[in-house]
Amino acid sequence: MSAQTLEITRLGGQGDGIADTPAGQVFVPFTLPGDVVNVAMDKGRATLMAVLEPSPDRVTPPCPHFGPDFENAGCGGCALQHQADEAYRAWKRGLVVAALESRNIDAKVGALVSTAPGTRRRVVFAARRTDKGAILGFNKASSHQIVKIETCVIASPRINQALPELRRLATTVAVGKEAFRFSVLDALPGLDIAIDAPFKLKEPERLRIISATRAEPSVARLSFNDEILIEKQPPELNFGSVVVNPPPGGFVQASNAAELVMGDLVCGHLGKSKRVVDLFSGSGTFALRLAQNSHVHAVEADGPALNALDRAARRAHGLKPVTVEKRDLFRRPLMLAELKAYQGLVFDPPRAGAEVQVGDIARSTVKRIAAVSCNPTTLARDLEILIKGGYKALSVTPIDQFLWSSHVEVVALLERPKR
Structure with missing residues (x-):
């Protein structure tokens, strides 16, 4: 190990x-442009x-677990708590701009839409059994080491207040030596906990977990490897005016505040479309927001998520018709003939994007498209396909759903010009 000044x-x-050296680029976590630093080099x-x-852009980070200067520091969840807000916002917006420029896409990129600390409703902890009980926290950056968390400045107040309860439950669950995922969703009327573990439970262990969960007042439901062990009350989320009971461990947007912005952008763009398909x-x-004004066809490969959508639509009053289809869009995308029925389309794929599907969309007659993504790189690739197919990008809005991290949510609105 050698010391260098960079x-x-x-x-x-x-x-x-990033520092430029005669040997090439050197990446240094917890540093900023303009810093002169002393580092230890090892391989x-x-x-x-x-x-x-x-x-001049360096500020005091708000979290005691952030950075190399603190005991148990570097939980791996945040990358830039030490950067002043204006510079941070410019950098994060720049991630989207750079992704579009790499594909030669000329589109108006709006200002970064901020989310506040303490508004993250979905948090995925790591946990593992130790000699002193379970450790609950986050993986240190580029490591399997779990850093114990006493507080999290991005998580909702309810999740922070429940951390002692969550640690007790993690200790009860940790019957195997392997680390496991401990997902927590701040829903109504309580926390929805979904555990994904590489070990199995015996019946006495299941009963202990159920008993321990029953004693924790903040927890509404607990599931283990997709099996619901106890549900005191069904967790609820509001998608617009519609109440949804999400499946255990199902995907939801990490921040309710970000979701509201995304919903407004998508509905504002597609709201006048008579028929909309949600991929x-x-x-x-x-889908449930759009159904206030449009007939919506929702397509999803995850059966439990689709069932939750269908049940919510059937219970709700005042919606236009909502139909659902279980379909793997990576293996079997909607074809050109199927897309002819729709005037509006929204797609929000996983980080890999929707390259195969947008190939058919690019040849379609769908008038308006809302493209949603948490990965600017794959979104830029998909937008390039649509633009080459004749669509025009009207706006691109970056949303800071993942505060102080390198991830950014994006909503792009496109339209096919009249011929």
Whole structure:
């Protein structure tokens, strides 16, 4: 291990500072452009030892678990709590701009829409059994080491207040030696906990977990490897005016505040379309909002999520017709003939994007499209296909759903011009 003094010139795509050296680029976590730092080099990896000259954009991070200067630091969840807000917002918006420029896409990128600390409703912890009980926290960056968390400045107040309960439950669940995922959703009327573990439970262990969960007042439901062990009350989410009971561990947007912005953008663009198709619909984040004004066909491969959407639509009053279809859009995308029925379309695929599906959309007559993504790189690829097919990108809005991380949500609105 050797010590070096480096000057950081820019940020990389994951939020690490970059220094240019005769041996090439060196990435240094927890640094900023303008920092002069002392680092320890070990096999090409740099660890920040001291900030000799701080960047003018350096601020005090709000979380005690952030950065290399704190005990048990570097939980891996946040990358840029130490950067001033204006510079941080410019960097995150720049991730979207750079992704579009890499595909030669000329589109108006709006200002970054912010979300506040303490508004994250979905948090995925890591947990593992130890000699002193279970440790509950987040994986340290680029490591399987779990950093114990006493507080999380991005998580909702209810999740933070329930951390002692969550640790007790993790201790009860940790019957195997392997680490496991401990997902927590802040829903109504309580927390929805979904555990994904590489070990199985014996019947006495199941009974202990059920008994322990019954004693914790903040928990509404607990599931283990997709099996509901106890449900005191069905968890609820509001998608517009419609109440949905999400499936255990099902995908939902991480921040309710971000979801509201995304819903407004999508509905504002597609709201006048008589018939809309929602691809990768999940439990109905957009479909149930759009059904206030449009006949909606929701397509999703996840059966439990689609069932939740269908049940919610059937219970709701005042909606236009909502139909559902279980379909793997990666293997069997909607074809050109099927798309002819729709004037509006929204798609929100996983991080891999929807390359095969947008190939058919690009040749369709669908008038308006809303493209939603948490990955600007794959979104830019998909937008390029649509634009080459004749669509025009009207706007691109970056949304900071994943505060202080390198991830950014994006909503792009497109229209096929009249011939």
